[in-house]
Amino acid sequence: MTILKWRDPLSEWDMFKNEMSRIFDNTNAGRSSARRAGVFPLMNIYEDTENLYITMELPGVNGDDLDINIDAESFHISGNRKVDVALKDGHYHRREREGGRFSKKVLLPTRISTNEAVAELKNGVLKLSLPKAEEVKPKKIHVNVG
Amino acid sequence: MTNQTIEPKEKQKAVMPGETTKPGLQFMPLVDIYENEKALFIVADLPGVDSENVDIHIEKSELLLTGKAHRDSFSRILVEEYQVGDFTRRFTLTDTIDQENITATMKDGILSVVLPKSDVGRPRKIHIKTS
Numbered sequence: 001m002t003i004l005k006w007r008d009p010l011s012e013w014d015m016f017k018n019e020m021s022r023i024f025d026n027t028n029a030g031r032s033s034a035r036r037a038g039v040f041p042l043m044n045i046y047e048d049t050e051n052l053y054i055t056m057e058l059p060g061v062n063g064d065d066l067d068i069n070i071d072a073e074s075f076h077i078s079g080n081r082k083v084d085v086a087l088k089d090g091h092y093h094r095r096e097r098e099g100g101r102f103s104k105k106v107l108l109p110t111r112i113s114t115n116e117a118v119a120e121l122k123n124g125v126l127k128l129s130l131p132k133a134e135e136v137k138p139k140k141i142h143v144n145v146g
Numbered sequence: 147m148t149n150q151t152i153e154p155k156e157k158q159k160a161v162m163p164g165e166t167t168k169p170g171l172q173f174m175p176l177v178d179i180y181e182n183e184k185a186l187f188i189v190a191d192l193p194g195v196d197s198e199n200v201d202i203h204i205e206k207s208e209l210l211l212t213g214k215a216h217r218d219s220f221s222r223i224l225v226e227e228y229q230v231g232d233f234t235r236r237f238t239l240t241d242t243i244d245q246e247n248i249t250a251t252m253k254d255g256i257l258s259v260v261l262p263k264s265d266v267g268r269p270r271k272i273h274i275k276t277s
Contacts (some may be wrong), residue, residue: 038154046220053220057193059255063184073222081152083178084189090182097176097191100150109224123216124193124255 038140040102041077041126045109049138052112052130059124060097066126068119072111077126078103110136160234168179171231175257176212179237183215186243186261197252202259204245209237213257 041056058066066079082126083099111133118129156209160172175190192200195213203210213233244264251258 003251038227040152040154042154042156043225044223044227046218046223046228048221052224053218055218057255059191059193062254066233090180093179093181095178097178097189098152098155100152102152121254123196124191125216127218 039104041104043104043106047109047132050131052108052110052128053133054106054128054130056126057124058121058126061121061124061126063121066121068128070112070114070117070128070130072114074105074107075128075130076103076105157229157231161248162234162236171229172234173229173231174235175211175233177235183263185263186239188237188257188259190233190257190259191255192252192257193255194230195233195252195255195257200250200252200257202248202250204239204248207239209239209261211235211237211259221267235246 025064026096041058043054043056046053046055054075056077058079060083061079065082066077069076074112078101080101083097112130113133116131118140120129153175157173160174162172165170175192177191178187180187188209190211190213192213192215194215194217196216199214199216201210201212203212211234215230215232217230239261242263245264247262249260
């Protein structure tokens with residue numbers, strides 16, 4: 001299993017390189033770095049003031065084939081993507097889709113409150129909505145006039 | 147097969163003939179294509195695409211598949227390992243496809259298209275009668 005550390009200098013560098021190659025539309029550079037750095041399933045992390053959102057593309061995977069564990073600082077996703085190989089007769093022209101097991105553990109950028117975490121799987125995209133822990137939410141400080 | 151681990155694949159940008167006038171990113175979906183005696187099958191990964199947003203267009207001997215992906219708009223991106231965009235890919239068909247009876251189903255972000263072969267093109271065993 002691969003554990004991805006938050007603010008890992010290497011992946012930061014990869015992100016920077018990806019961004020640069022995207023800007024200059026050099027598709028080859030982006031491809032090679034993603035292959036080295038990425039672990040299936042590839043994920044995106046977003047945030048607003050209340051929540052962290054993590055999305056992953058998992059076409060063909062249903063909830064029964066997925067195992068998601070979260071704690072206040074990390075989440076671990078594992079599962080099995082089944083690709084039909086029930087071809088009794090005939091032959092393949094192309095086989096680009098890949099099946100197999102996957103496991104990925106990610107340290108979260110902020111602490112979260114696990115109680116209200118929600119996972120939703122729709123059209124092959126998994127979306128986790130993870131409420132940030134109270135202590136990391138932005139707070140307004142009231143100024144007392146003395 | 148089941149113990150194999152999956153390698154992540156970065157999405158390949160779709161290469162379209164001529165200039166594209168569509169806005170946004172266009173990716174090539176990963177596909178399996180196989181055929182047996184009766185039909186040609188295309189299975190395509192279209193994560194984030196609702197069945198209503200899939201379009202299969204057949205003109206002459208070309209099948210054009212497009213899928214519009216759902217895009218969330220979030221205020222701040224922290225990590226972006228993959229890009230979200232629409233899918234498009236062209237396939238050249240042989241003229242033996244029975245275009246009237248093509249069926250397509252969508253489930254969990256996977257599109258399955260069955261293209262039945264017309265009787266004309268189906269291999270046939272010819273019995274030779276002896277007199």
